[in-house]
Amino acid sequence: MSIQNPLGHFVNGQGLWLTAVALSGVSSIMGAVNFVTTILRMRAPGMGFFRMPIFCWTALAAQSLQLIGLPALTGGAVMLLMDLTFGTSFYEPEGGGDPVLYQHFFWFYSHPAVYVIILPVFGIFSELFPVYSRKPLFGYVYVAVASFLIVGLGLVVWVHHIFPSGVAQWMRNFFMFSTMLIAVPTGVKVFAWLGTIWRGKLRLTTPMLFCLGGLFNFVFAGVTGIMLATVPVDIHVSNTYFVVGHFHYVIYGAAVMGIFAAIYHWFPKFTGRMPYEGLGKVHFLLTFVGANLNFLPMHPLGLMGMPRRVSSYDPEFAFWNVLASLGAFLLGVSIIPYLLNMLSSWVRGEKAPANPWNAIGLEWLLPSPPAEDNFGENVPTVIARPYGYGTGLPLVENQQSYEQALQEA
Amino acid sequence: MTNAPPSSVKLPAVVGLALAVGALIALSWWMGQQAYHWLPVQASTAAPLVDGLFSFETALGTFVFGGVSAVMLWVIVMHRADKYDESDAVPIEGNTKLEVIWTVIPLVIVMGIAVYAMRVGETLGSVGPMEHIHLAQPAEDQGGYPGDRLPAEQIEVVARQWSWEFRYPGAKVSSTELHLAVDQPVTFRLVSEDVIHGFYIPAFRLKQDVIPGRAINFNLTPTREGRYRLRDSQFSGTWFAANQADVVVESLDTYQQWLKQSASQPLQAGISDAVQQYEDRKKLKSPGWATVVPAPPPQVNVPGSNTLPHDA
Numbered sequence: 086m087s088i089q090n091p092l093g094h095f096v097n098g099q100g101l102w103l104t105a106v107a108l109s110g111v112s113s114i115m116g117a118v119n120f121v122t123t124i125l126r127m128r129a130p131g132m133g134f135f136r137m138p139i140f141c142w143t144a145l146a147a148q149s150l151q152l153i154g155l156p157a158l159t160g161g162a163v164m165l166l167m168d169l170t171f172g173t174s175f176y177e178p179e180g181g182g183d184p185v186l187y188q189h190f191f192w193f194y195s196h197p198a199v200y201v202i203i204l205p206v207f208g209i210f211s212e213l214f215p216v217y218s219r220k221p222l223f224g225y226v227y228v229a230v231a232s233f234l235i236v237g238l239g240l241v242v243w244v245h246h247i248f249p250s251g252v253a254q255w256m257r258n259f260f261m262f263s264t265m266l267i268a269v270p271t272g273v274k275v276f277a278w279l280g281t282i283w284r285g286k287l288r289l290t291t292p293m294l295f296c297l298g299g300l301f302n303f304v305f306a307g308v309t310g311i312m313l314a315t316v317p318v319d320i321h322v323s324n325t326y327f328v329v330g331h332f333h334y335v336i337y338g339a340a341v342m343g344i345f346a347a348i349y350h351w352f353p354k355f356t357g358r359m360p361y362e363g364l365g366k367v368h369f370l371l372t373f374v375g376a377n378l379n380f381l382p383m384h385p386l387g388l389m390g391m392p393r394r395v396s397s398y399d400p401e402f403a404f405w406n407v408l409a410s411l412g413a414f415l416l417g418v419s420i421i422p423y424l425l426n427m428l429s430s431w432v433r434g435e436k437a438p439a440n441p442w443n444a445i446g447l448e449w450l451l452p453s454p455p456a457e458d459n460f461g462e463n464v465p466t467v468i469a470r471p472y473g474y475g476t477g478l479p480l481v482e483n484q485q486s487y488e489q490a491l492q493e494a
Numbered sequence: 495m496t497n498a499p500p501s502s503v504k505l506p507a508v509v510g511l512a513l514a515v516g517a518l519i520a521l522s523w524w525m526g527q528q529a530y531h532w533l534p535v536q537a538s539t540a541a542p543l544v545d546g547l548f549s550f551e552t553a554l555g556t557f558v559f560g561g562v563s564a565v566m567l568w569v570i571v572m573h574r575a576d577k578y579d580e581s582d583a584v585p586i587e588g589n590t591k592l593e594v595i596w597t598v599i600p601l602v603i604v605m606g607i608a609v610y611a612m613r614v615g616e617t618l619g620s621v622g623p624m625e626h627i628h629l630a631q632p633a634e635d636q637g638g639y640p641g642d643r644l645p646a647e648q649i650e651v652v653a654r655q656w657s658w659e660f661r662y663p664g665a666k667v668s669s670t671e672l673h674l675a676v677d678q679p680v681t682f683r684l685v686s687e688d689v690i691h692g693f694y695i696p697a698f699r700l701k702q703d704v705i706p707g708r709a710i711n712f713n714l715t716p717t718r719e720g721r722y723r724l725r726d727s728q729f730s731g732t733w734f735a736a737n738q739a740d741v742v743v744e745s746l747d748t749y750q751q752w753l754k755q756s757a758s759q760p761l762q763a764g765i766s767d768a769v770q771q772y773e774d775r776k777k778l779k780s781p782g783w784a785t786v787v788p789a790p791p792p793q794v795n796v797p798g799s800n801t802l803p804h805d806a
């Protein structure tokens with residue numbers, strides 16, 4: 086963004102964009118208040134914090150980040166709008182402002198924003214690996230708490246995005262160390278998922294394939310993330326395609342794959358119909374190959390020094406760019422079996438039972454799709470941790486009566 | 495994590511694991527060596543340091559990524575449920591000792607990397623401090639000089655939408671092609687006339703944002719003769735991608751010769767691809783949206799070239 090207004094009109098593209106950012110900032114803050122209060126105040130009876138599914142933990146963590154981070158972005162956007170439209174000088178050096186200040190406001194939120202996206206996906210991984218490995222989540226408490234360590238650390242790393250902007254050496258070092266520390270709680274989660282699938286009884290269903298593929302891509306993104314955290318390497322590759330590649334491994338390779346896993350997993354619950362496994366697996370294969378072909382070539386491009394955000398590139402960058410484009414086309418094609426699957430199975434898929442994956446969780450004690458007020462008056466009391474696979478222990482009081490009601494329905 | 499009696503798993507499992515880890519270490523070392531080939535030629539004192547760190551991280555990253563992938567592959571192949579097996583696995587809920595191990599070991603590793611990177615950062619600082627950022631410093635007002643060199647020996651870099659201009663105040667030369675003497679430390683004075691730009695020469699592995707309202711001193715030492723590319727690395731508007739210049743590193747003699755010859759050249763229009771592209775676009779039937787108008791090509795003694803083949 087800049088405060089240049091080549092069109093000269095009072096209403097212009099940048100102004101509209103900034104207004105949109107400010108409005109969605111406010112609305113997302115309200116959304117965060119809603120999520121946080123719902124999770125804190127409206128849990129089922131008996132569901133203490135350490136009986137909460139990890140997805141709820143990560144949603145709480147992500148929305149806490151929204152609450153803390155979004156005011157900075159929203160305020161930053163409003164100030165830029167003022168500079169652009171009303172001639173203030175928050176960022177204009179002639180008026181005593183500082184353009185780098187905008188980068189701070191932007192990244193103070195926009196680093197955590199990645200965690201806002203990826204934390205719930207960590208939640209999805211933590212829900213699904215136990216179901217399709219038939220084992221409890223390995224180290225449930227550690228995984229839950231790690232989410233909030235990520236929140237705390239995620240708020241003090243933003244300067245790693247602006248190492249070349251002329252920040253002091255001590256800041257470079259401080260933010261390098263804080264960024265490195267995030268690898269620790271993140272590693273705890275990755276190892277917990279590996280511990281969960283280890284010696285499990287794996288079922289390679291479509292959701293499980295997306296989880297495994299997402300985890301694979303996420304670990305790769307973690308490795309390049311460590312590289313980007315180290316100041317000297319970052320100075321070379323910041324604002325190049327290396328960053329774009331890293332980011333897409335996180336956002337598409339891990340987050341979007343995790344979201345697809347969740348869609349396939351909960352599709353029967355949402356719609357009352359089963360998705361087709363064959364189409365699902367084709368979708369997974371195309372997505373996995375397409376994503377890697379699209380995003381891996383971006384790393385050599387960045388190392389060679391191709392800047393990001395360019396409209397054209399020098400001939401020496403053509404080879405890897407062509408490969409990346411092929412991957413992008415493949416990713417486009419991958420959406421076809423997905424849409425086909427969703428539409429056709431919603432319309433004429435096999436009727437879904439209440440608990441097609443034999444999963445543990447409150448939602449699986451309800452018919453598919455659940456009634457409007459889910460449990461109505463008959464809210465179950467939770468008596469156990471959420472992932473009791475293989476223990477044979479019930480999740481809620483009088484579980485049999487709920488299961489019986491489903492059978493009779 | 496196993497209930498089997500130790501004697502029944504030991505030897506073959508241990509040997510197999512040792513072989514696998516050995517193979518992974520070898521692969522990691524090899525990848526670390528490969529990493530140097532993914533980078534442009536090394537043309538500054540900073541480059542070998544940055545590349546060494548990157549190579550180290552590549553090796554370590556290969557080990558971690560390879561290890562995790564191998565575990566996943568093993569599980570997918572070996573621990574899959576049989577087709578009609580609906581049963582659950584043995585419910586292992588966790589292991590505190592393992593949690594401690596996989597918290598402490600990564601912590602030690604990442605802190606180790608950070609300390610190594612900090613040392614490299616300090617060395618980079620001594621071969622060319624990257625943070626002599628100042629507004630008007632009192633020393634300067636009193637005739638003192640920022641950075642390591644007198645202003646007359648500094649090269650002033652003017653970034654604008656969208657061209658690069660290089661001024662050699664001591665030699666009274668200006669150019670749109672950056673000339674540097676090999677193995678001679680140089681101090682730049684980076685200024686922008688409009689928005690934030692990025693002074694980035696990949697072959698040097700160095701990058702510094704150019705911030706309007708500030709003069710940023712930036713040191714480096716080129717170490718290899720050749721022709722390299724300078725690219726704007728902070729998005730600066732419509733013709734951002736065209737905002738490039740050539741950097742020529744030559745022997746001290748050739749460099750001094752070039753300065754002397756250039757000083758006698760009359761001022762002429764320098765290189766600005768953006769101006770060219772802007773004019774071409776104006777000739778179109780529908781030239782599209784209004785854009786920021788590119789600054790006219792700077793008047794310089796030597797336009798130089800930005801179409802000759804470059805090393806990186």
Ligand SMILES: [Cu+2]
Binds near residue numbers: 195
């Ligand atoms: Cu970040």
